[in-house]
Amino acid sequence: MIEVRNLSKFYGSHRAVDSISFSIAEGEIVGFLGPNGAGKTTTIRILTCFHPATAGAAAINGHDVFTESIKVRSVVGYLPENNPLYPEMRVREYLDFRGKLHGLDRAQRRAAIGRVSERCWLTDVIRRPIGQLSKGFRQRVGLADALLHNPKVLILDEPTVGLDPTQIRETRSLIQDLAKEHTVLLSSHILPEVQATCQRIIIINRGRIVASGSPDELRERVSGESQTIAEVQAPETDVRAGLEGLQGVTKVKVASTNGWTRATVATKADLRETIFRLSAEKGWAVRELRREVASLEDFFVKIVAGAIGGSEK
Numbered sequence: 020m021i022e023v024r025n026l027s028k029f030y031g032s033h034r035a036v037d038s039i040s041f042s043i044a045e046g047e048i049v050g051f052l053g054p055n056g057a058g059k060t061t062t063i064r065i066l067t068c069f070h071p072a073t074a075g076a077a078a079i080n081g082h083d084v085f086t087e088s089i090k091v092r093s094v095v096g097y098l099p100e101n102n103p104l105y106p107e108m109r110v111r112e113y114l115d116f117r118g119k120l121h122g123l124d125r126a127q128r129r130a131a132i133g134r135v136s137e138r139c140w141l142t143d144v145i146r147r148p149i150g151q152l153s154k155g156f157r158q159r160v161g162l163a164d165a166l167l168h169n170p171k172v173l174i175l176d177e178p179t180v181g182l183d184p185t186q187i188r189e190t191r192s193l194i195q196d197l198a199k200e201h202t203v204l205l206s207s208h209i210l211p212e213v214q215a216t217c218q219r220i221i222i223i224n225r226g227r228i229v230a231s232g233s234p235d236e237l238r239e240r241v242s243g244e245s246q247t248i249a250e251v252q253a254p255e256t257d258v259r260a261g262l263e264g265l266q267g268v269t270k271v272k273v274a275s276t277n278g279w280t281r282a283t284v285a286t287k288a289d290l291r292e293t294i295f296r297l298s299a300e301k302g303w304a305v306r307e308l309r310r311e312v313a314s315l316e317d318f319f320v321k322i323v324a325g326a327i328g329g330s331e332k
């Protein structure tokens with residue numbers, strides 16, 4: 020549904036987007052994740068025909084974004100970053116105006132406005148001036164606008180930025196709902212945002228794609244970061260000596276209180292069973308034994324810092 024090949028965008032000599040390639044299949048919901056200035060908005064503007072690219076190719080639903088912009092716009096609903104709206108217009112008036120721009124006739128506009136205002140829970144505020152609405156409601160107006168011409172693809176640039184936690188949850192659930200009928204590409208600089216909504220994540224940093232995959236696939240790429248935590252009733256020195264003697268242990272941290280020693284063991288393998296056997300052998304009582312695997316958040320922070328080698332997929 021979306022095909023991007025070796026796309027680049029230079030601002031003068033600055034490479035905002037540096038030869039990126041990815042494809043998104045029909046029905047997918049994909050998160051475009053990256054820190055500020057990574058090139059998300061630039062890529063999205065190219066895909067939505069607001070910006071020319073310097074090099075490369077991109078197509079949506081088979082339409083070239085450079086030469087068939089009218090066809091592309093007819094299949095894409097776009098929610099821009101900092102969604103610009105006209106504050107003095109009423110919601111219905113604004114959607115009607117936008118519908119005219121899409122070339123919908125009076126009857127089509129009436130039907131479309133009814134459909135999108137219901138879909139985006141706007142029915143109660145349809146006569147209110149946009150300027151009087153809360154940010155969350157304004158964002159819904161932006162989504163309703165993007166949906167007016169019933170596009171196959173939705174491209175949303177930071178759809179929940181600036182919203183409070185309740186509004187974030189509502190907007191996320193609305194997007195997930197929309198993803199049942201539309202192919203969705205959304206951008207964010209916040210990992211939990213895309214983790215909560217998307218099936219697949221494309222991580223972009225300094226204009227390049229540094230990783231992509233499902234949240235689980237990305238998590239699997241974090242190697243050497245897991246640790247086993249054990250709390251046993253034994254002196255600190257005994258626990259340290261016992262654990263340091265185990266195979267595959269790279270580092271042991273211990274702290275004791277009231278005869279109990281809490282050890283954090285850095286290892287690649289899952290050592291819970293081995294530590295349990297060791298404790299039984301030594302006669303230590305065990306009150307905690309668990310494994311902590313590195314989070315996707317750790318992965319994101321490291322890959323953006325360049326600590327994990329990236330690869331395009």
Ligand SMILES: Nc1ncnc2c1ncn2[C@@H]1O[C@H](COP(=O)(O)OP(=O)(O)OP(=O)(O)O)[C@@H](O)[C@H]1O
Nearest residue numbers: 030033035053054055056057058059060061062208
């Ligand atoms: N019109 C422009 N002229 C010059 N440089 C630009 C322009 N627009 C963006 N840039 C630069 O291109 C790079 C990518 O910007 P872009 O807005 O695409 O990032 P982003 O990933 O959307 O970031 P954010 O999370 O802050 O929205 C940045 O270094 C930015 O400063």
Ligand SMILES: [Mg+2]
Nearest residue numbers: 059060061100
């Ligand atoms: Mg942006």
